[in-house]
Amino acid sequence: MRLRHVTATATATAAVAALALTGCGTTHSTADADPAAASATTTPGPITLTDATGTKVSLDGPATKVVGTEWNVVEDLVTLGVDPVGVADVKGYKAWDTAAPLKNAPKDIGTRGEPSMDTIAALDPDLIIATTDLSASAVTQLRKVAPVLEVRSADAADQIGLMTGNLDLIAAATGTAPKAAAVKKAFDAKITAGRAALAAAGRAGARYAFGDGYVESNQVSIRPFTSGSLIGAVNERLGLSNAWTVKGDKDYGLATTDVEGLTGLGDAQFAYIVNAVDGDPFAGNLAKNAVWKSLPFVKAGQVHRLPDGIWMFGGTASMEAYADAVVAALTK
The missing domain is CATH 3.40.50.1980 (Nitrogenase molybdenum iron protein domain)
Known part of the structure; x- marks a missing residue:
């Protein structure tokens, strides 16, 4: 899959x-x-x-x-x-x-x-x-x-x-x-606690972009999770500012771009989820890509691979796990 x-x-x-x-x-x-x-x-x-x-x-x-x-x-x-x-x-x-x-x-x-x-x-x-x-x-x-x-x-x-x-x-x-x-x-309490933790760490309003990626014909395609996505909605509840400017679809709030499309993110925190079964196109396929390496958040070490096994289209349990992962990544 x-x-x-x-x-x-x-x-x-x-x-x-x-x-x-x-x-x-x-x-x-x-x-x-x-x-x-x-x-x-x-x-x-x-x-x-x-x-x-x-x-x-x-x-x-x-x-x-x-x-x-x-x-x-x-x-x-x-x-x-x-x-x-x-x-x-x-x-x-x-x-x-x-x-x-x-x-x-x-x-x-x-x-x-x-x-x-x-x-x-x-x-x-x-x-x-x-x-x-x-x-x-x-x-x-x-x-x-x-x-x-x-x-x-x-x-x-x-x-x-x-x-x-x-x-x-x-x-x-x-x-x-x-x-x-x-x-x-419990979900509301988790989000409230996560928002407070991010604020205490000075991350309130931080520019943040979440996406995933896949490889096809040796090219990496990236799927931005805009404010209209479930994860985007959770990000905003956590007090983060969605750095994506692309428009998502009316159902899932997802868009499509390539590595060049990441240049518009500027100084942001970038996070993604992949799975060991499918590999990691960001740490793998893009590791030597000149555009990827030139991105401000890559240079600053602000790229976060969140834990495997968090279903990005799931229910409250998945979104609680996601909130925990985001807080951990941005406050360490």
Whole structure:
């Protein structure tokens, strides 16, 4: 798996409103039930949810046998204490999402973009959770196997709101709303502590650029994570100033550039995440590149490889791990 492929890759009071705005609202089956109260209930019984596509999803009760077709929803399940029975690309998840390690041995259901219908059917799941990155045809097939709950994959307008809203929706489907509330509180505390640590180290407002890179035909391409990315949103919550000036896409907030495109960053802190499996194009392929070596942040030793295994498109666990890594890198 290469990092450039983000394949089938809303807060408590704010979440209800955000979910409604994005079509991700949740309701309990009880008539006239208040949506906020419904999302906090753990009482067993029929559940009706509205997913990101506006589809009504009906369950006999909180789902326990759940399949996740994308790593962020798998991370949410694990974070909520629900062990998924099926996971797409288990090996990849273990390599890229170490913040929420699998506690069981789920069945590998194939790739994130093309899950195996037969494998999933054999698991007889209560619920399949997918993202809007999965093709409509695949979702149609999955709905023949079990109820499918789709969450929006990304939204550059409010990545953190979407992340916590998706967590709330999955919690409503699995009867784990109290856990979700605790998880969101811990996430907010982590970001608050990280912001304070950076400020104490004189890093408040520091110009900071996060990106990843990949090699194709011996050329290094770089993917800037703009303010519209999830990581960009976390950076700003931490009190950092995004040094990228390029415009990201409307969903993931990502852009594309090359090593020459880094010259516009000027004096900044530059950080990236790669994985030992795929290699390090910055320390490796660019080590002797004249443009790379001439960059102010390279000359000043302000290039930080953050720890492997932090999934850049994950949930609260990944973003907490990312915040810890950024604080450690910029305060050492």
